[in-house]
Amino acid sequence: MRILLIEDDPQIGQSLVHALKDASCSVDWVRNGDLGRSAIADGSYTAILLDLGLPGMDGMALLQWLRGDNNPTPVLIITARDDVDTRVAGLDLGADDYVVKPFESKELLARIRAVVRRKSGYASATIGHGRVVLDINARQLSFDGRTENVSAREYALLLALLERPNAILSREQLEERLYGWGEEVESNAVDAIIYSIRRKFGSTVIRNVRGLGWSIPAT
DSSP states (O other), X not given: OEEEEEOOOHHHHHHHHHHHHHTTOEEEEESSHHHHHHHHHHOOOSXXXXXXXXXXXXXXXXXXXXXXXXXXXXXXXXXXXXXXXXHHHHHHHTOSEEEESSOOHHHHHHHHHHHHXXXXXXXXXXXXXXXXXXXXXXXXXXXXXXXXXXXXXXXXXXXXXXXXXXXXXXXXXXXXXXXXXXXXXOTTHHHHHXXXXXXXXXXXXXXXXXXXXXXXXXX
């Protein structure tokens, strides 16, 4: 998963970046609302972690802009503001969850997984369909009755494809989901990851559309 963290507190930000990377997420971190808006406009994210008390454009204004632009990316507000009116305002503006600081990183990770599932239309800890099912918690893929553990990169690529069944994602779109800012994109990384997945599950688990990219069929 590629996560955008919009948080101005250096200590909290560093802690969250470490926790998210330990959970095999790719993380981009910005420290004010204006940079957050630019990052959202330029990137594609699985979820956004949004503080409210930000320099520049504040969190509520940023959320209002995001939803006004019809951007469906899941947003989890992370803030020390615990009054009911602020919670209600954030959720009514379109936040998918509201987490009050301080919080345990494992709870935040569980909440991220939950909103990602809901965005994709799944109530349980899995995403996919009868033939191809990815267990988000266990990081295991099941395909035609075969179940195997997948690596962090394999998981990120599979999640990107399963979030949009039948959609064809280009190499650039997949690389964007696999790597954060400052991470060197390895040559032919997408091909190597797909090759590794196909070695475990067979060539039909991921479909190649020549010249366009890859997809996982919905049926």
